[in-house]
Amino acid sequence: xxxxxxxxxxxxxxxxxxxxxxxxxxxxxxxxxxxxxxxxxxxxxxxxxxxxxxxxxxxxxxxxxxxxxxxxxxxxxxxxxxxxxxxxxxxxxxxxxxxxxxxxxxxxxxxxxxxxxxxxxxxxxxxxxxxxxxxxxxxxxxxxxxxxxxxxxxxxxxxxxxxxxxxxxxxxxxxxxxxxxxxxxxxxxxxxxxxxxxxxxxxxxxxxxxxxxxxxxxxxxxxxxxxxxxxxxxxxxxxxxxxxxxxxxxxxxxxxxxxxxxxxxxxxxxxxxxxx
Numbered sequence: 001x002x003x004x005x006x007x008x009x010x011x012x013x014x015x016x017x018x019x020x021x022x023x024x025x026x027x028x029x030x031x032x033x034x035x036x037x038x039x040x041x042x043x044x045x046x047x048x049x050x051x052x053x054x055x056x057x058x059x060x061x062x063x064x065x066x067x068x069x070x071x072x073x074x075x076x077x078x079x080x081x082x083x084x085x086x087x088x089x090x091x092x093x094x095x096x097x098x099x100x101x102x103x104x105x106x107x108x109x110x111x112x113x114x115x116x117x118x119x120x121x122x123x124x125x126x127x128x129x130x131x132x133x134x135x136x137x138x139x140x141x142x143x144x145x146x147x148x149x150x151x152x153x154x155x156x157x158x159x160x161x162x163x164x165x166x167x168x169x170x171x172x173x174x175x176x177x178x179x180x181x182x183x184x185x186x187x188x189x190x191x192x193x194x195x196x197x198x199x200x201x202x203x204x205x206x207x208x209x210x211x212x213x214x215x216x217x218x219x220x221x222x223x224x225x226x227x228x229x230x231x232x233x234x235x236x237x238x239x240x241x242x243x244x245x246x247x248x249x250x251x252x253x254x255x256x257x258x259x260x261x262x263x264x265x266x267x268x269x270x271x272x273x274x275x276x
Contacts, residue, residue: 112177
């Protein structure tokens with residue numbers, strides 16, 4: 001592949017969602033033109049790009065996706081010259097190991113601060129391999145960003161350290177990594193796929209389990225409407241907590257990956273504290 005020098009023309013790097021865009025931006029900064037494809041408020045699972053976005057995708061140099069289960073649909077809009085990377089992929093794995101790990105990996109790999117450090121390291125590796133002339137610059141930015149993620153991780157840990165009731169139910173399996181990082185317990189998940197809904201038997205079992213374990217918090221997506229989640233809240237006299245997995249560059253509380261994760265941590269910690 002021909003390397004395009006950034007001092008002649010900036011490489012154009014695209015990614016699917018805003019949180020990944022922000023991580024890439026912190027590493028590449030002004031030495032690449034970076035944009036995210038899926039608009040704020042759109043459903044990443046159902047979004048179809050408008051013609052102007054399709055045209056823009058034809059001219060990018062590198063696409064960095066999160067996970068093939070979420071982002072591989074974008075490939076059909078890319079040119080053959082585009083370098084494609086997925087943060088969930090591991091170079092050098094044998095096919096069987098790759099397929100096994102792929103099946104077992106929750107695709108929401110950015111919703112963990114500890115995991116975000118690995119994503120940042122991999123992004124720095126991708127862009128350094130693509131434009132080695134700037135590898136030292138990317139390494140410097142990476143080191144500074146990793147320190148900020150370490151600070152964030154400690155701050156979030158302190159929010160949950162003294163929470164007594166650390167149990168909650170989630171609508172969709174987006175927060176598995178986050179819960180594991182901070183010693184929280186996900187007692188149940190309402191829907192494992194988009195468009196799914198629990199059977200009557202599954203719903204009753206979830207209600208009984210929540211009552212038995214004194215679970216009062218139900219985590220749901222920011223703009224999601226779910227009859228099952230609303231009915232569950234009513235049955236257990238609980239609280240719906242709306243967390244944001246995507247963020248918003250126009251919202252000062254969520255206009256960076258770091259701000260977004262702290263926003264979610266504060267909302268969840270407050271709800272759990274009130275459920276004691």
